[in-house]
Amino acid sequence: MAKARALDKRRKSIRNIRKITRTMELIATARFKKAMDRASAATAYTRRITQVVADLAHAGLAVSHPLLEAREKTEHAALLVLTANRGLCGGYNGAVIRAGAARYHELKETIPNLKVEVSGKRGIALLKFRNVNIDRTYTQFDDQPKFDEVEEIADRYLADFAAGKLDRLDVAYTRFINAARQEPVVETLLPLGGLDIDAAAGAEKTKKPAGTMYEFLPSAESILEEVVPMSFKVKLFKCFLDAAVSEQIARRVAMKAATEAASDMIKQLSSEYNRARQSQITGEIMEIIGGAEALSG
Amino acid sequence: MAQQLMCLVVTPEATVFDEAVEFVALPLFDGELGVLPGRSPLIGRLGYGELRIRQAGSKTLTYYVDGGFVQIADNVVSVLTNRAIPAERLDLQAAEEQLSAAVQRHAPTDDLQAVRERQINQARAQIRVASRR
Numbered sequence: 001m002a003k004a005r006a007l008d009k010r011r012k013s014i015r016n017i018r019k020i021t022r023t024m025e026l027i028a029t030a031r032f033k034k035a036m037d038r039a040s041a042a043t044a045y046t047r048r049i050t051q052v053v054a055d056l057a058h059a060g061l062a063v064s065h066p067l068l069e070a071r072e073k074t075e076h077a078a079l080l081v082l083t084a085n086r087g088l089c090g091g092y093n094g095a096v097i098r099a100g101a102a103r104y105h106e107l108k109e110t111i112p113n114l115k116v117e118v119s120g121k122r123g124i125a126l127l128k129f130r131n132v133n134i135d136r137t138y139t140q141f142d143d144q145p146k147f148d149e150v151e152e153i154a155d156r157y158l159a160d161f162a163a164g165k166l167d168r169l170d171v172a173y174t175r176f177i178n179a180a181r182q183e184p185v186v187e188t189l190l191p192l193g194g195l196d197i198d199a200a201a202g203a204e205k206t207k208k209p210a211g212t213m214y215e216f217l218p219s220a221e222s223i224l225e226e227v228v229p230m231s232f233k234v235k236l237f238k239c240f241l242d243a244a245v246s247e248q249i250a251r252r253v254a255m256k257a258a259t260e261a262a263s264d265m266i267k268q269l270s271s272e273y274n275r276a277r278q279s280q281i282t283g284e285i286m287e288i289i290g291g292a293e294a295l296s297g
Numbered sequence: 298m299a300q301q302l303m304c305l306v307v308t309p310e311a312t313v314f315d316e317a318v319e320f321v322a323l324p325l326f327d328g329e330l331g332v333l334p335g336r337s338p339l340i341g342r343l344g345y346g347e348l349r350i351r352q353a354g355s356k357t358l359t360y361y362v363d364g365g366f367v368q369i370a371d372n373v374v375s376v377l378t379n380r381a382i383p384a385e386r387l388d389l390q391a392a393e394e395q396l397s398a399a400v401q402r403h404a405p406t407d408d409l410q411a412v413r414e415r416q417i418n419q420a421r422a423q424i425r426v427a428s429r430r
Contacts, residue, residue: 217341
């Protein structure tokens with residue numbers, strides 16, 4: 001009896017685990033949809049900002065801004081790593097950390113003053129384990145990062161960059177390509193490099209061959225002055241959103257696999273349990289028959 | 298009406314408003330600008346202030362917008378802003394606190410002075426929008 005009961009107990013506990021992983025999968029799916037909506041809203045915003053820049057370029061304005069220019073010597077750099085606050089999402093955190101750590105060692109060789117900033121409890125723990133000195137941590141970002149919170153961080157970077165305390169900013173995060181593909185990447189956000197002007201201008205030309213003559217209020221320069229920091233903020237925000245969406249997808253996939261594995265295990269344990277019970281019954285019958293025969297004989 | 302004006306208000310978090318309108322009043326960087334159908338194309342920098350949208354049937358919506366840009370082309374007004382808060386949801390008390398904190402702040406350098414000024418302007422604009430209702 002002991003073996004059959006033990007098997008039954010295990011089966012029950014696996015059933016409970018399956019219930020939990022299944023629920024987590026459903027939650028991740030719902031959160032993914034929400035995060036996805038936000039990400040697509042941000043995409044609409046980015047597209048329009050790019051269009052404004054394209055229109056500015058179209059008006060014959062030389063696009064130049066301190067944020068766009070690379071520094072001659074990079075002495076102060078920052079690396080921001082975006083990970084999840086919680087685990088149980090497969091290789092999501094590990095992949096970002098690997099990408100981030102590779103960049104960290106690369107930068108460390110050339111740049112004397114490198115700061116590491118991490119968002120997410122998992123990333124903090126994993127980087128500590130890798131003996132990386134972390135200068136700043138964030139744990140307030142969940143599956144729906146707020147623009148205000150990201151803007152605060154962006155403002156600090158912009159102030160540091162303007163004051164010469166920061167020459168380069170790299171962000172390691174998981175880029176969302178589509179629902180089936182996300183990849184860990186490290187992007188350099190400061191200096192901004194190009195503003196995708198050529199691509200935007202190209203799209204503009206195919207759409208409106210004549211080009212619209214815009215009136216600029218108060219002036220094109222003043223708008224440019226505002227557009228560049230803005231597009232940096234939006235880019236950073238997009239990184240956070242992409243990371244959030246990818247996290248939910250990774251969690252959904254991991255939990256789906258866990259649920260399936262639990263189902264398989266339950267099936268196997270059930271058949272084992274049935275066999276054990278049957279053999280036990282057979283054994284008992286044999287005993288009874290043996291006893292009866294001994295009495296009659 | 299021959300032409301229909303569309304108004305689109307986008308923040309990085311969501312699309313706040315996307316409907317046909319009769320008239321839009323925009324808080325530009327250096328003053329208010331009214332837009333009616335048939336406006337010539339324009340790109341403008343927004344300041345902190347009140348965005349008024351009048352729809353058919355003289356229904357007026359009021360938002361507080363927090364800087365950003367506006368692009369007008371082909372009878373579409375696209376407002377890109379960090380934040381667009383409906384006037385009835387503004388927190389008057391928080392704005393007043395921000396104003397008094399900013400006014401009292403000591404700002405020795407140009408950068409800090411700029412931050413202080415921005416906070417004062419933001420708070421004043423919020424108070425103005427909230428109390429006009």
